[in-house]
Amino acid sequence: MEQFESSIIQRRKLPPLPALRAFEAAARHLSFRMAAEELAVTPTAISHQVRLLEETLGLRLFVRHIRRVSLTPEGAQLYPVLREGLDGFARAIAALYPQSRRAVTLTATTLFTARRLIPALAAFRAQWQDHDLRLHASEEVVDLRRGGADIALRYGDGPFPGLIAEPLCRERFGVVCSPRLGLSAPADLLQTTLIHSEWHRRDMQPDWVNWRSLADLDGLDTTAGLRFSDESHAIQAAVAGHGAMIASLVLVEDELSQGVLCHPFGPVIEGHAYHLLTTAENAAREDVQAVMAWLRTVVPA
Numbered sequence: 001m002e003q004f005e006s007s008i009i010q011r012r013k014l015p016p017l018p019a020l021r022a023f024e025a026a027a028r029h030l031s032f033r034m035a036a037e038e039l040a041v042t043p044t045a046i047s048h049q050v051r052l053l054e055e056t057l058g059l060r061l062f063v064r065h066i067r068r069v070s071l072t073p074e075g076a077q078l079y080p081v082l083r084e085g086l087d088g089f090a091r092a093i094a095a096l097y098p099q100s101r102r103a104v105t106l107t108a109t110t111l112f113t114a115r116r117l118i119p120a121l122a123a124f125r126a127q128w129q130d131h132d133l134r135l136h137a138s139e140e141v142v143d144l145r146r147g148g149a150d151i152a153l154r155y156g157d158g159p160f161p162g163l164i165a166e167p168l169c170r171e172r173f174g175v176v177c178s179p180r181l182g183l184s185a186p187a188d189l190l191q192t193t194l195i196h197s198e199w200h201r202r203d204m205q206p207d208w209v210n211w212r213s214l215a216d217l218d219g220l221d222t223t224a225g226l227r228f229s230d231e232s233h234a235i236q237a238a239v240a241g242h243g244a245m246i247a248s249l250v251l252v253e254d255e256l257s258q259g260v261l262c263h264p265f266g267p268v269i270e271g272h273a274y275h276l277l278t279t280a281e282n283a284a285r286e287d288v289q290a291v292m293a294w295l296r297t298v299v300p301a
Helices: 002-011 017-029 032-039 043-057 073-095 110-127 186-191 208-215 231-239 253-258 286-298
Strands: 062-065 068-071 103-108 132-137 151-155 164-176 194-197 226-228 244-248 269-278
Touching: 017 032, 017 043, 017 073, 032 043, 068 073, 103 110, 103 286, 110 132, 110 231, 110 286, 151 286, 164 208, 164 286, 194 231, 208 244, 208 269, 226 231, 231 244, 269 286
Parallel strands: 103 132, 103 151, 194 226, 194 244
Antiparallel strands: 062 068, 151 269, 164 244, 164 269
16 A cells, blocks of 8 residues: 555656646636736736636636636636645644734725824734734725635625624815914815815715705816825825815824814715725634724724
8 A cells, every 4th residue: 555655656746836826816816917916026927827727737727808707617627636735735724833923914095004003003912912913004905714814804885795794983074274374164175275186986986965965065177176086195185285075084083182273164975994904713813802902992983
């Protein structure tokens, strides 16, 4: 029997490991771009490795669509076997280093990461010195069930199938500006430059048109003013006194408390909730629980 097993091992011929890793990551994310981010290479490199694997096997593993990919029946057959094998390698290697530390990956939007998470990192480090945290800032939704991250902060009311969802707070939007502008009533906006910004999800974006309707300020020209593709730049322009903008009162909380921005009058646009999301498996981990406890202080209800 040992001689038989030895002969099988000697005859084992596998495709190159980089090609197998590229395929597994692309299959897990169903995205060459997200696989490239995970493996710290370019999408072109992922595509090249997948092509190499397909040529080696003589099989098509993906169907290429516009801006997405899907698995062929052969790819769907190979993926779970390869995933389990790589997971087994990871577990075996981790077992060799029982004292090694694993960083918890938290994904959130770029603006939320910059304005609420990064400023609060010192508090996390002071309280949770035994745990490491990795911030993944992206406008794309990361699939927690496929292992892209351990925890997610998402804006929206769901549903979030297959995940544990905990609402943290509900967003509110209102007019903010520098106190130096001296605005005290909605009518003052008729003589004020309006600042506009573009959201990744325009269907969720509160804007001057929404606010004008609530305020019943028909004379307000919502097409004029300064426009920014990045909301953080729009906030900086408001702080500098270049005009007034509709901003998240959650994300400019620091500027409001410091007095560099003010919220001089209503109405307020009610937004969606921020949700803290994770899988049932991750929720049982001590390090994930620590990060979630910290997040509850960063985004209080």
